[in-house]
Amino acid sequence: MKKIINDPNQVVQDMVDGLIAANPDSLKQVPNTFVVARADAPVAGKVALVSGGGSGHEPAHAGYIGKGMLDAAVCGEVFTSPTPDQVLEGIKAVDSGNGVLLVIKNYTGDVLNFEMAAELAEAEGIQVEKVIVNDDVAVEDSSFTTGRRGIAGTVFVHKIAGAKADSGAKLEAVKAVANKVVTNVRSMGIALTPCTVPAAGKPSFTLEDHEMEIGMGIHGEPGIDRTSIASADEIATTLTEKVLEDFDFSGEVAVLVNGLGATPEMELYIMNKKLHEILSERGIKIYRTYVGEYMTSLEMAGCSVSLLKLDDELKELLDAESTAPAFRS
Structure with a gap:
């Protein structure tokens, strides 16, 4: 460790x-x-x-x-x-x-x-x-x-x-x-690597170098599938389509592309590029986009996608002042 x-x-x-x-x-x-x-x-x-x-x-x-x-x-x-x-x-x-x-x-x-x-x-x-x-x-x-x-x-x-x-x-x-x-609001994530709880001293699960876990939880809970690692576009499509299938996001949304602790921002922005393309193709307007580490899982590599359907009240409150260290607006 x-x-x-x-x-x-x-x-x-x-x-x-x-x-x-x-x-x-x-x-x-x-x-x-x-x-x-x-x-x-x-x-x-x-x-x-x-x-x-x-x-x-x-x-x-x-x-x-x-x-x-x-x-x-x-x-x-x-x-x-x-x-x-x-x-x-x-x-x-x-x-x-x-x-x-x-x-x-x-x-x-x-x-x-x-x-x-x-x-x-x-x-x-x-x-x-x-x-x-x-x-x-x-x-x-x-x-x-x-x-x-x-x-x-x-x-x-x-x-x-x-x-x-x-x-x-x-x-x-x-x-x-x-x-x-x-x-x-709906979310879904994937993991590329496990994470290690300090007191345990070893990873809580294993993923081979060529594997990723789709739907992994933020404590390492099992997801819905373990597959060979895919491209950013394929991952973004898998996560976004699963989220869109679950709820009617027509209209305007806020987007959160969240890193799980060990994913470079470069990779999160690559994910975000495809996510914007998918939403644009569906006629869904993006009001705000947030990219970065907002809810992590120690040093796990991976990411999640969240979509929030907005109305006028939610937009106004989302834009309101915040002085929180991790979410200033």
Whole structure:
């Protein structure tokens, strides 16, 4: 295992310390937790947004903390859901009395632990609502989840629900627009290489040099097919057509071409070129395109494609100001 780390069992704490050191004026760590929050939290008069999950997907989720996005992110151990007590501390740290929305990726551990934390917070008089993101069209069930997995489309939920909350909207309205994004976003990815959890010290699965896994999950969950590696155009076509088959994207969309940790931006832009060609041929207008690493899987090589169908409300919120380190607009 080759990684730039110290103690494999301390990577989350070291990462959080480094993140805070890079953003001392905008981020803070809640004492005795792996919760990262806005430095000015709780923000008076505003619904708070809390997300999180296992570490190893950076910049998700702590990179999306800031004005117009999340108020806090709860960082679990690598590929491991944060515990309910940690999520509860995140909720309490950012609640201003206007309620808290939890944005949860659809993995069994995340759903159970965030829901338990919500119940504990409600017992303390905090109003909590939640949305569950399940944008991955590749598989219906996996080793980590019942139903579809939540992957990079979650970033659109953070951005749009965060902008709605920042506008002064009430909790139910923020939840409603978050659910609108969940309804209108679809994603799918491929992996070219495995990744290694630091504490494990070896890859969690194997892929031969000539192989790729279509529909691989962000924790290394199996996809729908393992094939010989294809060209960028073939990969883009496979992913995009699968996404387009699942939902009517006629009209305008936002596009996210997401790297999984070890894919050069050059290759992501090559993917994006073909994706734009496919959408243009279908008569689908592209309103915004985002290319880069938004939700990774440690050092996995590969990428995912996300499409979000837009209306006027979603376009306005997508364009709203954000100061989050990993999503400035």
